[in-house]
Amino acid sequence: MNPTMTALKVSANLTEDGPKRSVEASVVKVLKHRREDRGMRLEPFTSRCVRAGEVHELVTTDHADTDAGARVDRVGFLGFAEIANAGVIDRGDQVLVDGTPVGIVLGFDACHFPNHYNVLILTDRPTTGPELAVKPETKIAFVSGLEAPATPATSVRAR
Numbered sequence: 494m495n496p497t498m499t500a501l502k503v504s505a506n507l508t509e510d511g512p513k514r515s516v517e518a519s520v521v522k523v524l525k526h527r528r529e530d531r532g533m534r535l536e537p538f539t540s541r542c543v544r545a546g547e548v549h550e551l552v553t554t555d556h557a558d559t560d561a562g563a564r565v566d567r568v569g570f571l572g573f574a575e576i577a578n579a580g581v582i583d584r585g586d587q588v589l590v591d592g593t594p595v596g597i598v599l600g601f602d603a604c605h606f607p608n609h610y611n612v613l614i615l616t617d618r619p620t621t622g623p624e625l626a627v628k629p630e631t632k633i634a635f636v637s638g639l640e641a642p643a644t645p646a647t648s649v650r651a652r
Contacts, residue, residue, distance in 0.1 A: 586636060
């Protein structure tokens with residue numbers, strides 16, 4: 494599926510979602526590997542509440558199926574990030590790395606829950622932390638798809 498069609502399918506829920514504040518986070522550990530056979534499963538939930546202080550894993554993928562239980566194999570690992578403020582992360586939220594859009598939230602995998610969620614981020618290709626110059630303390634933001642900057646949602650730019 495091309496990025497434009499994917500972005501349309503993985504967009505904010507305009508019927509149910511109203512405005513919300515962004516969820517801010519900081520990288521606590523950078524990851525630099527990718528997998529072609531990861532076997533993550535997309536949770537049926539399109540949003541997850543997060544608390545300040547929680548740590549979640551950020552995973553990129555070019556997988557476009559949003560069906561509950563869909564298998565996600567092609568992934569790149571960005572790292573783990575500590576949530577700075579409580580909030581809601583929704584499918585369709587734009588993900589910013591140091592203010593630069595890198596992708597949109599596809600959904601969540603709970604294979605490690607209750608320890609942490611894997612936040613699956615739709616990108617043009619699976620991308621790792623070093624490919625985006627991610628370092629400890631790099632700022633991450635999840636911005637509502639209703640209010641996100643007008644930059645193409647799935648473009649990944651090497652930093």
